[in-house]
Protein backbone atom coordinates (compact mmCIF):
# COMPACT_ATOMS: atom_id res chain seq x y z
CA UNK A 1 0.00 0.00 0.00
CA UNK A 2 1.25 3.48 -0.88
CA UNK A 3 0.90 5.75 2.19
CA UNK A 4 2.62 7.56 5.06
CA UNK A 5 2.10 4.68 7.48
CA UNK A 6 4.51 1.94 8.24
CA UNK A 7 2.37 -1.02 7.14
CA UNK A 8 3.10 -4.70 7.12
CA UNK A 9 1.04 -7.69 6.20
CA UNK A 10 0.70 -9.61 9.48
CA UNK A 11 -0.92 -12.75 10.81
CA UNK A 12 -3.46 -11.91 13.53
CA UNK A 13 -4.88 -14.48 15.92
CA UNK A 14 -7.74 -14.59 18.41
CA UNK A 15 -6.79 -14.89 22.09
CA UNK A 16 -7.15 -18.70 22.05
CA UNK A 17 -4.93 -19.16 18.93
CA UNK A 18 -7.68 -21.21 17.28
CA UNK A 19 -8.51 -18.65 14.56
CA UNK A 20 -6.30 -16.42 12.44
CA UNK A 21 -6.28 -14.23 9.36
CA UNK A 22 -3.80 -11.94 7.64
CA UNK A 23 -4.27 -8.20 7.25
CA UNK A 24 -2.32 -4.96 6.87
CA UNK A 25 -1.39 -3.68 10.32
CA UNK A 26 -1.52 0.08 10.90
CA UNK A 27 -0.23 1.35 14.22
CA UNK A 28 -2.27 4.47 15.06
CA UNK A 29 -1.55 6.97 17.80
CA UNK A 30 -3.63 10.07 17.05
CA UNK A 31 -6.95 11.30 15.67
CA UNK A 32 -5.16 12.48 12.54
CA UNK A 33 -3.83 8.92 12.06
CA UNK A 34 -7.40 7.61 12.18
CA UNK A 35 -8.55 10.15 9.57
CA UNK A 36 -5.59 9.21 7.36
CA UNK A 37 -6.37 5.52 7.84
CA UNK A 38 -9.99 6.01 6.71
CA UNK A 39 -8.70 7.83 3.63
CA UNK A 40 -6.19 5.12 2.89
CA UNK A 41 -8.79 2.33 3.20
CA UNK A 42 -11.11 4.21 0.87
CA UNK A 43 -8.37 4.68 -1.73
CA UNK A 44 -7.19 1.07 -1.48
CA UNK A 45 -10.74 -0.33 -1.50
CA UNK A 46 -10.09 -2.20 1.76
CA UNK A 47 -12.17 -2.70 4.89
CA UNK A 48 -10.79 -1.95 8.36
CA UNK A 49 -11.15 -3.16 11.95
CA UNK A 50 -9.88 -1.73 15.22
CA UNK A 51 -7.80 -3.90 17.52
CA UNK A 52 -6.92 -3.18 21.14
CA UNK A 53 -5.05 -5.95 22.95
CA UNK A 54 -6.49 -8.76 20.79
CA UNK A 55 -7.91 -10.46 23.90
CA UNK A 56 -11.26 -11.41 22.35
CA UNK A 57 -11.76 -15.16 22.27
CA UNK A 58 -13.16 -14.96 18.74
CA UNK A 59 -12.79 -13.05 15.47
CA UNK A 60 -13.94 -9.62 16.78
CA UNK A 61 -10.62 -7.93 16.00
CA UNK A 62 -9.62 -9.96 12.93
CA UNK A 63 -10.10 -8.69 9.38
CA UNK A 64 -8.79 -11.14 6.79
CA UNK A 65 -7.51 -9.40 3.65
CA UNK A 66 -8.18 -5.91 5.02
CA UNK A 67 -6.63 -3.45 7.46
CA UNK A 68 -6.27 -3.90 11.21
CA UNK A 69 -5.87 -0.62 13.11
CA UNK A 70 -3.74 -1.33 16.14
CA UNK A 71 -4.60 1.03 19.03
CA UNK A 72 -2.31 -0.48 21.64
CA UNK A 73 0.10 2.49 21.43
CA UNK A 74 -2.61 5.19 21.64
CA UNK A 75 -2.53 4.67 25.36
CA UNK A 76 -2.18 7.85 27.41
CA UNK A 77 -4.20 8.55 30.53
CA UNK A 78 -5.05 12.14 29.61
CA UNK A 79 -6.38 13.22 32.98
CA UNK A 80 -6.96 11.74 36.44
CA UNK A 81 -8.92 13.52 39.15
CA UNK A 82 -8.45 11.82 42.51
CA UNK A 83 -11.20 13.91 44.14
CA UNK A 84 -13.98 12.99 41.70
CA UNK A 85 -12.59 9.61 40.57
CA UNK A 86 -12.89 10.59 36.92
CA UNK A 87 -10.34 9.37 34.38
CA UNK A 88 -10.06 10.49 30.76
CA UNK A 89 -8.18 7.93 28.68
CA UNK A 90 -7.13 7.15 25.16
CA UNK A 91 -8.58 3.90 23.76
CA UNK A 92 -5.38 1.85 24.05
CA UNK A 93 -5.13 2.35 27.84
CA UNK A 94 -5.36 -1.07 29.48
CA UNK A 95 -7.30 -1.91 32.64
CA UNK A 96 -3.88 -2.65 34.14
CA UNK A 97 -2.65 0.91 33.44
CA UNK A 98 -5.89 2.33 34.77
CA UNK A 99 -6.05 0.60 38.16
CA UNK A 100 -2.34 1.10 38.67
CA UNK A 101 -2.88 4.85 38.20
CA UNK A 102 -5.87 5.16 40.55
CA UNK A 103 -5.44 2.59 43.32
CA UNK A 104 -3.17 4.59 45.61
CA UNK A 105 -5.80 7.35 45.62
CA UNK A 106 -8.45 4.83 46.72
CA UNK A 107 -10.27 4.19 43.41
CA UNK A 108 -10.80 0.98 41.40
CA UNK A 109 -12.39 0.40 37.94
CA UNK A 110 -16.07 -0.35 38.59
CA UNK A 111 -16.12 -3.17 36.01
CA UNK A 112 -13.17 -5.33 34.97
CA UNK A 113 -12.69 -8.42 32.80
CA UNK A 114 -10.95 -11.56 34.05
CA UNK A 115 -7.72 -10.26 32.54
CA UNK A 116 -6.24 -6.80 33.09
CA UNK A 117 -4.57 -6.79 29.65
CA UNK A 118 -7.69 -5.60 27.77
CA UNK A 119 -7.84 -2.02 26.43
CA UNK A 120 -10.64 0.44 27.15
CA UNK A 121 -11.46 0.66 23.42
CA UNK A 122 -11.94 -3.12 23.35
CA UNK A 123 -13.85 -3.09 26.65
CA UNK A 124 -16.33 -0.46 25.45
CA UNK A 125 -16.78 -2.04 22.00
CA UNK A 126 -17.73 -5.38 23.63
CA UNK A 127 -19.32 -3.71 26.69
CA UNK A 128 -17.59 -6.05 29.12
CA UNK A 129 -19.15 -7.38 32.31
CA UNK A 130 -17.46 -8.30 35.58
CA UNK A 131 -18.20 -10.54 38.54
CA UNK A 132 -20.50 -7.73 39.75
CA UNK A 133 -22.67 -7.50 36.62
CA UNK A 134 -25.85 -8.12 38.65
CA UNK A 135 -25.04 -5.04 40.76
CA UNK A 136 -23.22 -2.47 38.63
CA UNK A 137 -24.11 -3.54 35.07
CA UNK A 138 -21.58 -3.54 32.21
CA UNK A 139 -18.70 -1.06 31.81
CA UNK A 140 -20.87 1.18 29.60
CA UNK A 141 -22.91 2.21 32.65
CA UNK A 142 -19.77 3.85 34.09
CA UNK A 143 -18.78 5.79 30.98
CA UNK A 144 -19.69 9.46 31.47
CA UNK A 145 -18.91 10.29 27.86
CA UNK A 146 -16.68 9.32 24.96
CA UNK A 147 -15.30 10.97 21.83
CA UNK A 148 -15.45 9.14 18.53
CA UNK A 149 -14.39 9.55 14.92
CA UNK A 150 -16.83 8.10 12.40
CA UNK A 151 -15.85 6.88 8.93
CA UNK A 152 -18.32 9.46 7.58
CA UNK A 153 -15.76 12.04 8.73
CA UNK A 154 -17.81 13.27 11.70
CA UNK A 155 -16.13 13.73 15.11
CA UNK A 156 -18.56 13.70 18.02
CA UNK A 157 -19.04 13.39 21.76
CA UNK A 158 -21.58 10.90 23.11
CA UNK A 159 -23.06 10.51 26.58
CA UNK A 160 -26.34 9.07 27.91
CA UNK A 161 -27.91 12.48 27.14
CA UNK A 162 -25.92 13.66 24.11
CA UNK A 163 -26.11 11.62 20.87
CA UNK A 164 -27.58 8.96 23.09
CA UNK A 165 -28.50 6.58 20.25
CA UNK A 166 -24.81 6.38 19.37
CA UNK A 167 -23.79 6.20 23.04
CA UNK A 168 -25.89 3.04 23.49
CA UNK A 169 -25.04 1.77 19.98
CA UNK A 170 -21.27 2.25 19.90
CA UNK A 171 -20.81 0.81 23.39
CA UNK A 172 -21.50 -2.88 22.59
CA UNK A 173 -21.30 -2.07 18.85
CA UNK A 174 -18.10 -4.09 18.20
CA UNK A 175 -16.17 -1.21 16.63
CA UNK A 176 -18.39 -1.27 13.53
CA UNK A 177 -19.94 2.21 13.83
CA UNK A 178 -16.86 4.31 14.55
CA UNK A 179 -13.65 4.54 16.54
CA UNK A 180 -13.44 5.59 20.20
CA UNK A 181 -10.74 8.24 20.48
CA UNK A 182 -11.08 8.93 24.21
CA UNK A 183 -13.42 8.07 27.08
CA UNK A 184 -14.28 9.49 30.51
CA UNK A 185 -14.85 6.85 33.15
CA UNK A 186 -16.21 7.14 36.67
CA UNK A 187 -14.13 4.97 39.01
CA UNK A 188 -15.39 3.29 42.20
CA UNK A 189 -14.31 4.55 45.64
CA UNK A 190 -12.59 1.87 47.76
CA UNK A 191 -11.16 2.02 51.28
CA UNK A 192 -8.80 -0.93 51.18
CA UNK A 193 -6.68 -2.73 48.59
CA UNK A 194 -8.25 -5.96 49.80
CA UNK A 195 -11.63 -7.66 49.59
CA UNK A 196 -13.19 -10.05 52.07
CA UNK A 197 -13.79 -13.27 50.13
CA UNK A 198 -15.91 -16.26 51.14
CA UNK A 199 -15.58 -19.61 49.36
CA UNK A 200 -17.86 -22.63 49.60
CA UNK A 201 -18.50 -25.83 47.60
CA UNK A 202 -21.68 -26.65 45.66
CA UNK A 203 -22.41 -30.38 45.19
CA UNK A 204 -24.41 -30.18 41.91
CA UNK A 205 -25.71 -27.85 39.21
CA UNK A 206 -29.03 -26.97 40.87
CA UNK A 207 -27.32 -26.18 44.16
CA UNK A 208 -24.67 -24.13 42.31
CA UNK A 209 -27.26 -21.91 40.59
CA UNK A 210 -29.42 -21.59 43.71
CA UNK A 211 -26.33 -20.55 45.62
CA UNK A 212 -25.47 -17.82 43.08
CA UNK A 213 -29.04 -16.52 43.09
CA UNK A 214 -29.58 -16.49 46.86
CA UNK A 215 -26.17 -15.13 47.86
CA UNK A 216 -25.58 -12.49 45.18
CA UNK A 217 -27.58 -9.74 46.94
CA UNK A 218 -25.36 -9.98 50.02
CA UNK A 219 -22.07 -9.47 48.18
CA UNK A 220 -20.41 -6.98 45.82
CA UNK A 221 -19.05 -9.75 43.58
CA UNK A 222 -19.97 -13.39 43.01
CA UNK A 223 -18.46 -15.99 40.66
CA UNK A 224 -18.58 -19.77 40.38
CA UNK A 225 -16.11 -22.38 39.18
CA UNK A 226 -17.79 -25.47 37.71
CA UNK A 227 -16.38 -28.97 37.30
CA UNK A 228 -17.56 -29.53 33.73
CA UNK A 229 -16.08 -33.02 33.42
CA UNK A 230 -17.97 -34.81 36.21
CA UNK A 231 -21.10 -36.84 35.31
CA UNK A 232 -24.12 -38.33 37.08
CA UNK A 233 -25.62 -36.88 40.23
CA UNK A 234 -22.61 -34.60 40.79
CA UNK A 235 -22.99 -33.01 37.35
CA UNK A 236 -22.23 -29.28 37.57
CA UNK A 237 -20.67 -29.39 41.04
CA UNK A 238 -18.26 -26.59 41.82
CA UNK A 239 -17.29 -23.78 44.15
CA UNK A 240 -18.54 -20.22 44.70
CA UNK A 241 -16.37 -17.22 45.55
CA UNK A 242 -18.23 -14.17 46.83
CA UNK A 243 -16.55 -10.93 47.89
CA UNK A 244 -17.36 -7.64 49.50
CA UNK A 245 -15.55 -4.31 49.75
CA UNK A 246 -14.17 -3.37 53.14
CA UNK A 247 -15.71 -0.23 54.58
CA UNK A 248 -13.70 2.79 55.73
CA UNK A 249 -11.72 1.86 58.86
CA UNK A 250 -12.48 -1.85 58.56
CA UNK A 251 -9.03 -2.91 57.29
CA UNK A 252 -6.27 -1.94 59.76
CA UNK A 253 -3.75 -2.47 56.92
CA UNK A 254 -5.70 -0.54 54.28
CA UNK A 255 -2.94 1.93 53.32
CA UNK A 256 -0.38 -0.85 52.81
CA UNK A 257 -2.65 -2.79 50.45
CA UNK A 258 -3.45 0.29 48.38
CA UNK A 259 0.22 0.22 47.33
CA UNK A 260 1.00 -1.41 43.98
CA UNK A 261 3.74 -3.64 45.37
CA UNK A 262 1.14 -5.41 47.50
CA UNK A 263 -1.16 -6.06 44.56
CA UNK A 264 1.33 -7.52 42.10
CA UNK A 265 0.91 -11.18 41.26
CA UNK A 266 4.06 -13.15 42.20
CA UNK A 267 6.50 -13.87 39.33
CA UNK A 268 7.38 -17.40 40.45
CA UNK A 269 5.35 -20.42 41.51
CA UNK A 270 6.56 -21.98 44.80
CA UNK A 271 9.22 -19.23 44.67
CA UNK A 272 11.17 -21.25 42.07
CA UNK A 273 9.45 -21.89 38.73
CA UNK A 274 9.13 -18.74 36.59
CA UNK A 275 5.46 -18.41 35.71
CA UNK A 276 6.35 -17.55 32.11
CA UNK A 277 7.32 -21.20 31.40
CA UNK A 278 4.56 -22.85 33.44
CA UNK A 279 2.31 -23.39 30.43
CA UNK A 280 4.85 -25.87 28.98
CA UNK A 281 4.50 -28.02 32.14
CA UNK A 282 0.70 -27.78 31.96
CA UNK A 283 0.46 -29.02 28.37
CA UNK A 284 0.62 -32.82 29.09
CA UNK A 285 -2.43 -32.45 31.39
CA UNK A 286 -4.60 -30.56 28.93
CA UNK A 287 -6.64 -33.53 27.69
CA UNK A 288 -9.88 -35.25 28.79
CA UNK A 289 -8.25 -37.40 31.48
CA UNK A 290 -5.87 -34.70 32.75
CA UNK A 291 -8.62 -32.10 33.21
CA UNK A 292 -10.94 -34.63 34.77
CA UNK A 293 -8.24 -35.26 37.41
CA UNK A 294 -7.49 -31.55 37.87
CA UNK A 295 -11.21 -30.75 38.30
CA UNK A 296 -11.73 -33.56 40.83
CA UNK A 297 -8.66 -32.50 42.81
CA UNK A 298 -9.83 -28.91 42.78
CA UNK A 299 -13.31 -29.91 43.96
CA UNK A 300 -12.12 -32.15 46.81
CA UNK A 301 -9.67 -29.50 48.06
CA UNK A 302 -12.44 -26.89 48.07
CA UNK A 303 -14.86 -28.70 50.40
CA UNK A 304 -14.03 -26.54 53.38
CA UNK A 305 -16.06 -23.33 53.63
CA UNK A 306 -13.59 -20.49 54.34
CA UNK A 307 -13.18 -16.72 54.50
CA UNK A 308 -10.03 -14.76 53.66
CA UNK A 309 -8.74 -11.35 52.62
CA UNK A 310 -7.46 -11.05 49.05
CA UNK A 311 -5.98 -8.19 47.03
CA UNK A 312 -8.20 -6.76 44.28
CA UNK A 313 -5.70 -7.83 41.59
CA UNK A 314 -5.56 -11.45 42.81
CA UNK A 315 -9.34 -11.71 43.11
CA UNK A 316 -10.11 -10.24 39.70
CA UNK A 317 -7.21 -11.32 37.54
CA UNK A 318 -6.60 -14.93 38.51
CA UNK A 319 -6.26 -15.78 34.82
CA UNK A 320 -3.25 -13.45 34.50
CA UNK A 321 -1.47 -15.45 37.19
CA UNK A 322 -0.05 -17.82 34.56
CA UNK A 323 1.03 -15.81 31.50
CA UNK A 324 0.20 -17.43 28.15
CA UNK A 325 -1.82 -20.18 29.91
CA UNK A 326 -3.88 -20.53 26.71
CA UNK A 327 -0.74 -21.91 25.00
CA UNK A 328 -1.07 -25.02 27.17
CA UNK A 329 -4.04 -26.02 24.96
CA UNK A 330 -1.58 -26.93 22.20
CA UNK A 331 -1.15 -25.86 18.57
CA UNK A 332 -4.87 -25.64 17.65
CA UNK A 333 -5.74 -23.61 20.73
CA UNK A 334 -9.02 -23.18 22.56
CA UNK A 335 -12.40 -21.58 22.12
CA UNK A 336 -14.79 -20.34 24.73
CA UNK A 337 -18.55 -20.75 24.51
CA UNK A 338 -20.45 -18.42 26.84
CA UNK A 339 -24.23 -18.56 27.07
CA UNK A 340 -26.51 -16.28 29.07
CA UNK A 341 -29.76 -17.80 30.33
CA UNK A 342 -32.77 -16.59 32.30
CA UNK A 343 -32.66 -18.01 35.87
CA UNK A 344 -35.71 -20.23 35.40
CA UNK A 345 -34.33 -22.11 32.35
CA UNK A 346 -30.62 -22.26 33.15
CA UNK A 347 -30.47 -25.55 35.03
CA UNK A 348 -32.25 -27.70 32.44
CA UNK A 349 -30.45 -26.13 29.46
CA UNK A 350 -26.96 -26.43 30.96
CA UNK A 351 -27.68 -29.96 32.22
CA UNK A 352 -28.56 -30.97 28.66
CA UNK A 353 -25.48 -29.22 27.21
CA UNK A 354 -23.04 -30.75 29.71
CA UNK A 355 -24.51 -34.22 29.12
CA UNK A 356 -24.30 -33.78 25.35
CA UNK A 357 -20.66 -32.70 25.57
CA UNK A 358 -19.84 -35.82 27.61
CA UNK A 359 -21.69 -38.14 25.22
CA UNK A 360 -19.96 -36.64 22.19
CA UNK A 361 -16.51 -37.08 23.78
CA UNK A 362 -15.75 -33.33 23.71
CA UNK A 363 -16.15 -32.19 27.32
CA UNK A 364 -15.40 -28.62 28.26
CA UNK A 365 -12.37 -28.46 30.56
CA UNK A 366 -13.32 -25.36 32.55
CA UNK A 367 -16.61 -23.70 33.45
CA UNK A 368 -17.16 -20.28 35.02
CA UNK A 369 -20.56 -18.97 36.13
CA UNK A 370 -21.74 -15.43 36.89
CA UNK A 371 -24.95 -13.66 37.90
CA UNK A 372 -26.32 -10.97 35.53
CA UNK A 373 -29.02 -8.38 35.02
CA UNK A 374 -30.28 -6.81 31.76
CA UNK A 375 -28.94 -3.48 30.43
CA UNK A 376 -30.07 -1.06 27.74
CA UNK A 377 -27.12 -1.17 25.33
CA UNK A 378 -28.06 -2.03 21.75
CA UNK A 379 -26.22 -5.33 21.26
CA UNK A 380 -26.57 -6.42 24.87
CA UNK A 381 -25.65 -9.95 25.90
CA UNK A 382 -26.98 -9.81 29.45
CA UNK A 383 -30.20 -11.33 30.86
CA UNK A 384 -31.81 -11.54 34.27
CA UNK A 385 -30.10 -14.81 35.10
CA UNK A 386 -26.70 -16.43 34.78
CA UNK A 387 -23.89 -17.02 32.34
CA UNK A 388 -21.77 -20.11 31.92
CA UNK A 389 -18.45 -19.83 30.06
CA UNK A 390 -17.07 -23.15 28.83
CA UNK A 391 -13.49 -23.62 27.57
CA UNK A 392 -12.99 -26.26 24.88
CA UNK A 393 -9.71 -27.55 23.54
CA UNK A 394 -9.58 -27.46 19.73
CA UNK A 395 -7.70 -30.17 17.85
CA UNK A 396 -7.49 -31.00 14.17
CA UNK A 397 -9.47 -34.17 14.97
CA UNK A 398 -12.32 -32.59 16.99
CA UNK A 399 -12.86 -29.27 15.18
CA UNK A 400 -15.81 -30.44 13.04
CA UNK A 401 -17.40 -32.38 15.90
CA UNK A 402 -17.01 -29.40 18.23
CA UNK A 403 -18.64 -27.09 15.67
CA UNK A 404 -21.64 -29.46 15.42
CA UNK A 405 -21.87 -29.67 19.23
CA UNK A 406 -21.88 -25.87 19.57
CA UNK A 407 -24.53 -25.58 16.86
CA UNK A 408 -26.72 -27.83 19.01
CA UNK A 409 -25.85 -25.72 22.07
CA UNK A 410 -27.05 -22.62 20.19
CA UNK A 411 -30.41 -24.27 19.55
CA UNK A 412 -30.78 -25.20 23.23
CA UNK A 413 -29.83 -21.69 24.39
CA UNK A 414 -32.21 -20.00 21.94
CA UNK A 415 -35.08 -22.28 22.91
CA UNK A 416 -34.45 -21.38 26.55
CA UNK A 417 -34.60 -17.63 25.77
CA UNK A 418 -30.85 -17.12 26.09
CA UNK A 419 -28.26 -14.79 24.54
CA UNK A 420 -24.64 -14.89 23.34
CA UNK A 421 -21.64 -12.61 23.79
CA UNK A 422 -19.84 -11.33 20.70
CA UNK A 423 -16.44 -11.13 22.45
CA UNK A 424 -16.45 -14.86 23.16
CA UNK A 425 -18.36 -17.25 20.89
CA UNK A 426 -16.82 -18.04 17.53
CA UNK A 427 -19.59 -20.24 16.13
CA UNK A 428 -22.70 -18.01 16.45
CA UNK A 429 -24.41 -17.80 13.07
CA UNK A 430 -26.37 -15.06 11.35
CA UNK A 431 -29.61 -16.95 12.02
CA UNK A 432 -28.88 -17.35 15.76
CA UNK A 433 -27.95 -13.66 15.96
CA UNK A 434 -31.21 -12.65 14.30
CA UNK A 435 -33.16 -14.84 16.71
CA UNK A 436 -31.65 -13.58 19.97
CA UNK A 437 -31.28 -9.91 19.06
CA UNK A 438 -34.60 -9.67 17.21
CA UNK A 439 -35.27 -7.90 13.92
CA UNK A 440 -36.03 -4.55 15.55
CA UNK A 441 -32.62 -4.34 17.23
CA UNK A 442 -30.85 -5.54 14.11
CA UNK A 443 -32.60 -2.95 11.93
CA UNK A 444 -31.66 -0.22 14.41
CA UNK A 445 -28.02 -1.34 14.32
CA UNK A 446 -28.02 -1.41 10.50
CA UNK A 447 -29.60 2.07 10.37
CA UNK A 448 -26.84 3.41 12.64
CA UNK A 449 -24.26 1.60 10.52
CA UNK A 450 -25.58 3.27 7.33
CA UNK A 451 -25.52 6.69 9.00
CA UNK A 452 -22.03 6.40 10.55
CA UNK A 453 -20.29 4.29 7.93
CA UNK A 454 -22.13 4.72 4.59
CA UNK A 455 -19.27 3.16 2.60
CA UNK A 456 -19.01 0.11 4.91
CA UNK A 457 -15.33 0.77 5.65
CA UNK A 458 -15.54 -0.88 9.06
CA UNK A 459 -15.83 -4.63 8.82
CA UNK A 460 -14.35 -7.50 10.81
CA UNK A 461 -14.39 -11.27 10.35
CA UNK A 462 -17.01 -11.30 13.13
CA UNK A 463 -19.16 -8.69 11.40
CA UNK A 464 -19.15 -10.68 8.15
CA UNK A 465 -20.00 -13.87 10.08
CA UNK A 466 -22.98 -12.58 12.06
CA UNK A 467 -24.32 -9.39 10.51
CA UNK A 468 -23.70 -9.28 6.75
Ligand SMILES: Cc1cc2nc3c(=O)[nH]c(=O)nc-3n(C[C@H](O)[C@H](O)[C@H](O)COP(=O)(O)OP(=O)(O)OC[C@H]3O[C@@H](n4cnc5c(N)ncnc54)[C@H](O)[C@@H]3O)c2cc1C
Nearest residue numbers: 052053054055056091114119121122125128129175180423
Ligand atom coordinates in the same frame (compact mmCIF):
# COMPACT_ATOMS: atom_id res chain seq x y z
C1 LIG B 1 -8.51 -14.31 29.98
C2 LIG B 1 -9.69 -13.48 29.54
C3 LIG B 1 -10.70 -13.17 30.44
C4 LIG B 1 -11.80 -12.41 30.03
N1 LIG B 1 -12.75 -12.12 30.95
C5 LIG B 1 -13.83 -11.38 30.58
C6 LIG B 1 -14.82 -11.03 31.53
O1 LIG B 1 -14.74 -11.37 32.70
N2 LIG B 1 -15.87 -10.28 31.09
C7 LIG B 1 -15.98 -9.86 29.78
O2 LIG B 1 -16.96 -9.18 29.47
N3 LIG B 1 -15.05 -10.18 28.87
C8 LIG B 1 -13.98 -10.92 29.24
N4 LIG B 1 -13.01 -11.23 28.31
C9 LIG B 1 -13.19 -10.75 26.93
C10 LIG B 1 -12.54 -9.37 26.73
O3 LIG B 1 -12.78 -8.54 27.83
C11 LIG B 1 -13.12 -8.69 25.50
O4 LIG B 1 -12.94 -9.51 24.37
C12 LIG B 1 -12.48 -7.32 25.21
O5 LIG B 1 -13.18 -6.75 24.13
C13 LIG B 1 -11.02 -7.46 24.83
O6 LIG B 1 -10.41 -6.19 24.77
P1 LIG B 1 -9.20 -5.94 23.76
O7 LIG B 1 -8.57 -4.64 24.09
O8 LIG B 1 -8.31 -7.13 23.74
O9 LIG B 1 -10.00 -5.81 22.41
P2 LIG B 1 -9.84 -6.59 21.01
O10 LIG B 1 -10.06 -8.04 21.22
O11 LIG B 1 -8.59 -6.17 20.35
O12 LIG B 1 -11.10 -5.97 20.25
C14 LIG B 1 -12.40 -6.22 20.72
C15 LIG B 1 -13.40 -5.36 19.95
O13 LIG B 1 -13.16 -3.99 20.24
C16 LIG B 1 -13.06 -3.22 19.04
N5 LIG B 1 -12.19 -2.08 19.33
C17 LIG B 1 -10.93 -2.08 19.85
N6 LIG B 1 -10.47 -0.81 19.98
C18 LIG B 1 -11.46 0.01 19.53
C19 LIG B 1 -11.58 1.43 19.39
N7 LIG B 1 -10.61 2.28 19.73
N8 LIG B 1 -12.74 1.92 18.88
C20 LIG B 1 -13.76 1.09 18.52
N9 LIG B 1 -13.68 -0.26 18.62
C21 LIG B 1 -12.54 -0.78 19.12
C22 LIG B 1 -12.51 -4.23 18.05
O14 LIG B 1 -12.76 -3.86 16.71
C23 LIG B 1 -13.27 -5.48 18.43
O15 LIG B 1 -14.55 -5.50 17.89
C24 LIG B 1 -11.89 -11.96 28.68
C25 LIG B 1 -10.88 -12.27 27.78
C26 LIG B 1 -9.78 -13.01 28.20
C27 LIG B 1 -8.69 -13.33 27.22
